[in-house]
Amino acid sequence: MKLPSHITSTARRRAESASDRTPIYAMVGNPNSGKTTLFNALTGLRQKVGNYPGVTVEKKIGTTWSQHGKPIQVIDLPGAYSLAARSPDEAVLRDVLFGRREDTPQPDRIICVVDAANLERNLYLVHQILDLGRPVIVALNMMDMAAAAGLKVDAAALERALGVPVIPCEAVHGKGLVGLRLAMSRVELPLARHRWDVPAAVAPAVAELQASLTDNEGRAPLVARAEALLLLTDFDTVRVAGSRPLSARTHEILGNWRQRWESAGTDWAATLIRSRYDSIGGLCQDVVVRTREQGPSRSDRIDAVLCHSFWGWVVFGAIMTALLFSIFSLAEGPMDWIESQTTALKGLVNGAMAAGDLRALLTEGIIGGVGPIIKFLPQILILFFFVGLLENTGYMARAAFIMDRPMSKVGLNGRSFIPLLGSYACAIPGIMATRTIENAKDRLVTILVAPLMSCSARLPVYLLMIATLLPGDAVSAGKKAGLMLLMYALGTFGAFGFAWLFKRTLFKSAPPHMIMELPPYQPPRLREILRQMLGRAWLFLKNAGTIILAISIVLWALTTYPKHPDPAATPTEQIAHSFAGQAGHLLEPVIKPLGFDWRIGIGLITSFAAREVFVSSMGVIFGVAGADENPTPLRDALRAARWPDGAPLFTPLVCLVLMIYYVFAMQCMSTVAVVKRETNSWRWPLFQIFYMTGTAWLFCFVVYQMGRSLGY
Amino acid sequence: MSANTQFPLCQLPIGATGRVCHLAGDDSFCQRVREMGFGEAALVTKISGTTTSLCLVNGTRIALNHSAAMSIVVEPIPVLGQVSGLREKR
Numbered sequence: 153m154k155l156p157s158h159i160t161s162t163a164r165r166r167a168e169s170a171s172d173r174t175p176i177y178a179m180v181g182n183p184n185s186g187k188t189t190l191f192n193a194l195t196g197l198r199q200k201v202g203n204y205p206g207v208t209v210e211k212k213i214g215t216t217w218s219q220h221g222k223p224i225q226v227i228d229l230p231g232a233y234s235l236a237a238r239s240p241d242e243a244v245l246r247d248v249l250f251g252r253r254e255d256t257p258q259p260d261r262i263i264c265v266v267d268a269a270n271l272e273r274n275l276y277l278v279h280q281i282l283d284l285g286r287p288v289i290v291a292l293n294m295m296d297m298a299a300a301a302g303l304k305v306d307a308a309a310l311e312r313a314l315g316v317p318v319i320p321c322e323a324v325h326g327k328g329l330v331g332l333r334l335a336m337s338r339v340e341l342p343l344a345r346h347r348w349d350v351p352a353a354v355a356p357a358v359a360e361l362q363a364s365l366t367d368n369e370g371r372a373p374l375v376a377r378a379e380a381l382l383l384l385t386d387f388d389t390v391r392v393a394g395s396r397p398l399s400a401r402t403h404e405i406l407g408n409w410r411q412r413w414e415s416a417g418t419d420w421a422a423t424l425i426r427s428r429y430d431s432i433g434g435l436c437q438d439v440v441v442r443t444r445e446q447g448p449s450r451s452d453r454i455d456a457v458l459c460h461s462f463w464g465w466v467v468f469g470a471i472m473t474a475l476l477f478s479i480f481s482l483a484e485g486p487m488d489w490i491e492s493q494t495t496a497l498k499g500l501v502n503g504a505m506a507a508g509d510l511r512a513l514l515t516e517g518i519i520g521g522v523g524p525i526i527k528f529l530p531q532i533l534i535l536f537f538f539v540g541l542l543e544n545t546g547y548m549a550r551a552a553f554i555m556d557r558p559m560s561k562v563g564l565n566g567r568s569f570i571p572l573l574g575s576y577a578c579a580i581p582g583i584m585a586t587r588t589i590e591n592a593k594d595r596l597v598t599i600l601v602a603p604l605m606s607c608s609a610r611l612p613v614y615l616l617m618i619a620t621l622l623p624g625d626a627v628s629a630g631k632k633a634g635l636m637l638l639m640y641a642l643g644t645f646g647a648f649g650f651a652w653l654f655k656r657t658l659f660k661s662a663p664p665h666m667i668m669e670l671p672p673y674q675p676p677r678l679r680e681i682l683r684q685m686l687g688r689a690w691l692f693l694k695n696a697g698t699i700i701l702a703i704s705i706v707l708w709a710l711t712t713y714p715k716h717p718d719p720a721a722t723p724t725e726q727i728a729h730s731f732a733g734q735a736g737h738l739l740e741p742v743i744k745p746l747g748f749d750w751r752i753g754i755g756l757i758t759s760f761a762a763r764e765v766f767v768s769s770m771g772v773i774f775g776v777a778g779a780d781e782n783p784t785p786l787r788d789a790l791r792a793a794r795w796p797d798g799a800p801l802f803t804p805l806v807c808l809v810l811m812i813y814y815v816f817a818m819q820c821m822s823t824v825a826v827v828k829r830e831t832n833s834w835r836w837p838l839f840q841i842f843y844m845t846g847t848a849w850l851f852c853f854v855v856y857q858m859g860r861s862l863g864y
Numbered sequence: 865m866s867a868n869t870q871f872p873l874c875q876l877p878i879g880a881t882g883r884v885c886h887l888a889g890d891d892s893f894c895q896r897v898r899e900m901g902f903g904e905a906a907l908v909t910k911i912s913g914t915t916t917s918l919c920l921v922n923g924t925r926i927a928l929n930h931s932a933a934m935s936i937v938v939e940p941i942p943v944l945g946q947v948s949g950l951r952e953k954r
């Protein structure tokens with residue numbers, strides 16, 4: 153393609169200005185091609201990496217350094233198969249590249265990360281990117297996987313054919329980084345020798361749109377041409393919040409052309425795709441050599457079992473059971489150790505200080521509130537180890553495959569299961585991950601039910617209740633795990649049930665088509681898993697040290713003041729008299745039918761900030777009773793708690809009902825905030841609070857009243 | 865079964881290979897299938913699955929749900945070795 157002179161001169165001007173301005177590179181490529189791995193290696197950041205498509209769903213900017221020590225900005229982007237975005241995550245990539253995002257500078261240069269083991273399909277996106285006429289570097293990643301698949305990919309030949317630097321890499325082993333950095337440091341990059349003619353019949357439409365995009369949207373001519381090509385073949389343009397809309401004039405031209413083709417019955421989209429693939433096919437002939445005949449690979453053989461309609465389920469069930477069982481059996485020792493340490497610390501403070509409000513703040517407020525939470529760190533670590541293992545090996549995508557059938561029964565498809573599975577760890581990344589879902593209605597349904605999956609913040613609540621319910625070491629880990637499994641199952645079935653209901657009522661739509669790539673299996677990278685675990689552990693501790701600490705202190709103050717007029721009042725009388733006690737009493741009529749008293753009510757209120765705060769609140773409220781000389785574990789304090797008439801408060805039934813309450817109730821501020829951002833309105837988070845907490849109340853009411861009438 | 869019969873991908877037996885004849889379904893789905901290199905004339909091998917299919921296309925494993933597999937019409941190819949012969953016949 154011969155470039156018009158005004159374009160080459162802008163390119164030169166841009167290249168010249170690049171020497172004094174920080175250049176901005178964008179990482180683009182197919183999903184799971186290793187963009188984030190490369191981005192992390194370049195910038196030293198630790199963005200999440202995982203072996204399934206759709207790990208990155210939002211742009212992330214980092215800084216790296218050129219060969220000469222000059223800063224370079226790099227933007228990591230979600231993966232996409234094409235610039236014609238079908239889902240919100242792909243739309244992020246498109247909008248950043250076209251400068252449609254207000255919060256992101258338009259990148260001047262592009263690194264196309266390409267999976268060498270799957271060159272032809274990966275080059276499709278590259279082909280579209282080259283249309284943009286911006287300097288491109290191709291990072292030919294996963295050279296090891298290509299070799300393992302019996303492919304010899306000739307980087308030099310590809311470089312000659314495309315006319316842009318092609319750097320062979322193995323991002324995960326740090327190979328090729330030097331070459332890539334060298335290329336990125338070049339002041340001038342060659343523009344692609346990119347020969348591809350727009351089919352003649354579509355050319356007038358492209359020209360007209362291009363002119364409008366240049367005039368009305370202020371695009372550079374080549375970008376305008378690429379965008380015109382895209383707009384013509386984009387059927388329903390996925391828009392994300394924060395993107396600038398098209399101008400009215402462009403919109404009108406686009407509508408006219410579409411109408412004209414529709415009435416003529418021509419399929420321009422298919423023609424354009426075919427002509428791109430033809431040009432790519434010619435290119436690949438000289439670049440890829442197959443060294444041996446292709447048979448079923450190792451991944452195919454594993455998949456024959458793991459995706460089997462019977463054995464797949466057996467394996468899936470075994471993994472889930474192993475996860476829950478190890479949460480109970482492996483964590484016991486470290487948990488007891490942490491508990492004994494906090495108890496000892498409490499004793500130490502008690503011994504060293506004179507009785508008074510300050511000592512009470514330290515022992516009851518701070519240690520009493522934060523200690524019970526920290527105790528659950530081992531379990532959180534185990535959970536995230538398993539999650540990391542699933543994400544790293546590539547099993548995540550298989551789980552989605554297996555779950556496609558049950559998901560289709562409720563009107564969703566397997567793709568929705570990855571966000572749901574992610575929500576077992578935390579609903580926030582889970583809800584973000586719904587950006588990979590193409591159908592807007594399905595995405596909304598998935599967002600609405602995702603918080604029903606039992607997240608790691610519920611773990612401390614469940615564990616405390618199970619410990620209170622099934623005391624001591626006499627009960628086997630299996631029984632406890634069974635009860636826990638029940639809670640997880642309840643949440644999961646709840647999510648499915650509501651998805652079914654929503655798909656029948658609010659969001660009626662035909663079951664959409666699912667097409668999803670399953671990546672090759674990779675050996676788990678323990679360092680990566682460990683890093684993710686530590687990241688989560690740090691977040692957990694940071695939370696405990698900031699939010700939970702603050703809430704504990706505030707709650708302690710609210711339970712301590714105003715002081716009971718009688719100095720000899722028992723701790724319970726004191727709390728009842730305090731501000732928190734008054735609030736709890738206000739709530740009591742609503743929750744008494746569930747078997748909860750006003751003290752549990754205080755926990756329900758405070759844990760709206762985050763579910764695990766319930767545990768620390770119980771620590772502050774019930775911990776005081778036995779705090780003075782010989783502190784007891786929280787579960788024993790709970791078991792000793794009584795109603796005013798002397799009946800035990802935490803009966804097994806109440807513990808069960810409390811767990812059920814936490815399975816369903818929407819008790820997380822951060823989730824509300826994320827749902828608001830992702831749905832761009834307050835309607836859905838409010839609806840979610842209403843339906844989830846309503847269900848929780850109803851369910852608990854039925855279970856408690858039935859349990860009571862059965863004599864429990 | 866003659867090589868000319870055409871049926872949806874979901875009916876392709878496990879282990880068999882077929883060639884994509886045409887795509888049904890809505891425009892944006894067809895576009896994505898083509899963009900993923902799964903368009904007309906692509907060869908596809910079924911690895912497993914009954915309602916949800918797992919297929920091998922161009923060396924990548926692609927999962928399709930039932931409705932997606934219904935919209936891709938294939939013709940079976942008896943033995944992989946005869947691929948070139950069939951292509952000439954077309």
Ligand SMILES: Nc1nc2c(ncn2[C@@H]2O[C@H](COP(=O)(O)OP(=O)(O)OP(=O)(O)O)[C@@H](O)[C@H]2O)c(=O)[nH]1
Binds near residue numbers: 186201208294295324
């Ligand atoms: N064998 C091998 N694996 C790699 C290489 N580069 C990355 N990986 C692995 O490929 C998987 C995907 O890597 P990511 O960096 O998350 O891919 P991504 O392109 O950011 O994916 P999305 O964000 O989902 O679009 C991870 O399991 C990596 O460990 C490589 O050169 N060789």
Ligand SMILES: [Mg+2]
Binds near residue numbers: 187200201208229231
């Ligand atoms: Mg990524």
